[in-house]
Amino acid sequence: MNNALANFREQVKELYANYDVYIRPLLKFALALIIFMSINNELGYLTILNSLFVIVILAVICSILPVNGTVVIGVLLIIAHCFGLGVEVGGFALIIYLIMIILYFRFNSRDSLILLLTPVAFRLHMPAAVPIGAGLLRGPLSTISVVCGLISYEFIHVVKTDIEPMKNTASGTSNLLDVLEAMPQKLLSQEIIMQLITFVVVMLAVMVIRRLITVYSWETAIVVGTILYLFLNIAGSFILGMGTDIVTLVAGAVLSLAVCLVLKLFFYFPDYAGSEYLEFEDDKYYYKVKVIPKVLPRKKSFREDEDAEDGEGEDNSFLDDDTQETEDDGLTVEDRHFGAVRGPEAEKTIRMPSEEQIESWISQENRGKTLGKKPDIGGETIQLTEIHKKPREEETIDQFRERLEASMRAQKKTASSDRNQEGSGKD
Amino acid sequence: MIDEKRLYQMISLARFENKNRDKALRISRTYQNDYIAMSLLGNFVLTTVAYILALVLFAMYNMNFLLANLNDLNFRPMLAVVIIVYLIVLGVFSVISYTRAKLRYVRAQARMAEYQRQLRRLYKMYKDEEQLDTIRKNWGRKNRDE
Numbered sequence: 001m002n003n004a005l006a007n008f009r010e011q012v013k014e015l016y017a018n019y020d021v022y023i024r025p026l027l028k029f030a031l032a033l034i035i036f037m038s039i040n041n042e043l044g045y046l047t048i049l050n051s052l053f054v055i056v057i058l059a060v061i062c063s064i065l066p067v068n069g070t071v072v073i074g075v076l077l078i079i080a081h082c083f084g085l086g087v088e089v090g091g092f093a094l095i096i097y098l099i100m101i102i103l104y105f106r107f108n109s110r111d112s113l114i115l116l117l118t119p120v121a122f123r124l125h126m127p128a129a130v131p132i133g134a135g136l137l138r139g140p141l142s143t144i145s146v147v148c149g150l151i152s153y154e155f156i157h158v159v160k161t162d163i164e165p166m167k168n169t170a171s172g173t174s175n176l177l178d179v180l181e182a183m184p185q186k187l188l189s190q191e192i193i194m195q196l197i198t199f200v201v202v203m204l205a206v207m208v209i210r211r212l213i214t215v216y217s218w219e220t221a222i223v224v225g226t227i228l229y230l231f232l233n234i235a236g237s238f239i240l241g242m243g244t245d246i247v248t249l250v251a252g253a254v255l256s257l258a259v260c261l262v263l264k265l266f267f268y269f270p271d272y273a274g275s276e277y278l279e280f281e282d283d284k285y286y287y288k289v290k291v292i293p294k295v296l297p298r299k300k301s302f303r304e305d306e307d308a309e310d311g312e313g314e315d316n317s318f319l320d321d322d323t324q325e326t327e328d329d330g331l332t333v334e335d336r337h338f339g340a341v342r343g344p345e346a347e348k349t350i351r352m353p354s355e356e357q358i359e360s361w362i363s364q365e366n367r368g369k370t371l372g373k374k375p376d377i378g379g380e381t382i383q384l385t386e387i388h389k390k391p392r393e394e395e396t397i398d399q400f401r402e403r404l405e406a407s408m409r410a411q412k413k414t415a416s417s418d419r420n421q422e423g424s425g426k427d
Numbered sequence: 428m429i430d431e432k433r434l435y436q437m438i439s440l441a442r443f444e445n446k447n448r449d450k451a452l453r454i455s456r457t458y459q460n461d462y463i464a465m466s467l468l469g470n471f472v473l474t475t476v477a478y479i480l481a482l483v484l485f486a487m488y489n490m491n492f493l494l495a496n497l498n499d500l501n502f503r504p505m506l507a508v509v510i511i512v513y514l515i516v517l518g519v520f521s522v523i524s525y526t527r528a529k530l531r532y533v534r535a536q537a538r539m540a541e542y543q544r545q546l547r548r549l550y551k552m553y554k555d556e557e558q559l560d561t562i563r564k565n566w567g568r569k570n571r572d573e
Contacts, residue, residue: 092487095480102477103520107527177490184488400559 006295009265025063032062032070035116038123039077042156045164046084049077068109074116075101078152082159086167088176089159092183096155100148111138111145118149119156121256125248128256131199132225133263135206136218143200150199151187158186194236202229213290215275218268222260226253269295433552440549443542451535451542459532466528467521474520478513 016023036055044050058077062070075097083090097115105112114130121130134146163186166179202225209221230253237244270292278289444452454462486493493500 095484099477099480099484102473102480106473107523177494180487181490184484188488400562 003295005265006269009269012266028065028067028070029059029063032059032073035070035074035120036077038120039074039081039116039156042119042123042160043078043081043085045081049080049084068112071112071116078156085159085164086179088180089163089167089183092180093155093159096151100151104144104148108141108145111142114142114145114149115152116149118146119153122153122157124255125252126255126259128202128226128229128253129259131203131229132206132222132256132260135203135225136210136221136260136263137267138207140204140207143203146199146203147196150192150196154192154195155187158183162186190240191236191242194232194240198229198232198236201232215292218264219261222257222264225260226257229253229256430552430556433549433556436545436549436552440542440545443538443545447535447538447542451538454532454535455539459529462532463525463528466524470520470524471517474517475513478516482509 033055036058040050040055048054058073062073065073079090079093079097082093100115101112105115111134114134118127118130121127130149131146134142138145163179163183166182205228206221206225209224210217212220214220230249233244233249234246236242275290275292278287278291280287457465
């Protein structure tokens with residue numbers, strides 16, 4: 001099972017790596033489309049923006065912008081719809097989002113997508129996915145992002161359920177001041193504060209459990225987070241005397257659990273069976289380390305190819321002889337390494353000599369030159385053949401320098417051995 | 428013939444420039460004090476705007492109370508509270524902005540130092556290639572003369 005999941009994960013990663021140029025804009029387009037359609041379904045007060053054509057155009061624009069571009073356009077869409085309902089509602093929306101962006105998201109723009117993902121999660125009836133997912137993937141500071149996301153959703157919900165009826169009263173008139181006062185008061189109602197507390201507690205609990213050095217910490221965090229979310233919601237509705245649809249709540253929680261397990265598959269996939277516990281120390285610290293390997297897809301071995309007939313599927317068999325057959329043209333591997341060829345190409349290329357050949361040439365040539373003279377061993381006056389001073393085509397200047405020095409050392413040795421022979425001969 | 432090592436070096440440098448065009452490369456063009464000062468100035472403006480908006484929200488929340496007691500309100504203590512809270516909020520966000528700007532600058536400097544080191548390495552590769560070419564040319568000329 002683990003291997004199948006690991007294979008699936010690697011295939012998805014490979015597909016993404018190969019077609020990243022196409023997949024990434026497509027994903028951004030799909031995400032933007034889902035977000036904008038969900039905003040239009042919830043609000044939709046500005047009819048010009050309700051057209052599918054406009055939404056598709058905006059989604060296409062978002063596919064070429066960074067993810068924060070989608071957030072900006074989404075927020076502008078929400079504000080535009082609120083202005084469609086009333087100037088005071090639009091103004092209030094503008095103030096809310098400006099405060100969130102100025103005070104928090106300018107420092108942590110990575111989490112800005114949560115502003116729009118939270119309303120989408122509520123619309124898809126899996127709101128628990130937001131705090132659990134944030135607890136799994138983010139740090140403690142992202143609690144503020146989750147709170148901002150919830151405020152964003154609750155504002156949209158308040159506009160739809162409370163403010164819109166006030167604006168569209170049977171008498172046709174609505175008191176501006178009543179609307180202005182109702183908006184912040186509805187936004188800070190007891191139900192919303194209870195939901196805020198639920199989200200924060202669930203996220204922190206998931207984060208703490210996920211970071212424990214135990215086996216199955218992520219799975220435990222997801223399950224505990226889901227149960228905690230259910231418990232806090234039911235307890236909160238009981239305390240506040242609200243009616244809650246338990247079936248929808250449980251179904252949403254199960255759906256959120258499934259989504260988070262899929263997230264876990266792509267972000268954290270260890271093989272607990274292979275974990276090791278190490279203890280060691282140095283001068284300053286004692287180390288106690290738990291090492292958990294990742295689940296990597298196991299490559300098919302020779303014996304697993306059971307469907308193949310004899311001779312099939314054995315291209316890379318361990319029984320094969322790995323040596324490559326070459327034409328017998330008298331050249332050694334080293335000669336080929338230095339670019340030597342035979343045959344028709346030989347006239348166009350220069351056959352490079354091997355190291356040993358150069359050494360033997362130098363020693364033979366210089367033996368003749370140095371017998372008559374006494375070279376100065378202490379200095380750098382040893383004569384080197386011109387062949388040796390020529391750098392090879394594929395060597396760098398450092399390699400060339402090293403080779404020259406090695407030859408000079410070899411020549412010193414030869415010269416000193418010749419001198420010793422002379423001295424012993426004289427004696 | 429293309430030198431692979433040099434090619435990989437150039438690719439990694441180009442990737443760094445592409446990734447950091449708006450970040451480390453831009454930040455490193457200013458002095459640290461100037462960069463921090465600009466961040467604090469921007470923070471001052473934005474925090475003031477956000478504070479005013481928050482005050483507006485607060486007024487909206489308590490609109491009935493404010494309108495009913497408008498004549499009886501004592502504005503001096505209210506103003507004092509507003510200013511003190513403003514200074515506290517500004518102080519907190521200024522500290523956050525200062526820390527963030529300083530950390531960003533120091534990290535950008537470290538990345539730029541590594542970038543310069545890799546650039547010097549590439550320059551050395553080019554110089555070595557020029558020296559090798561010179562040696563090969565001189566060897567060829569000497570051989571022909573002989």
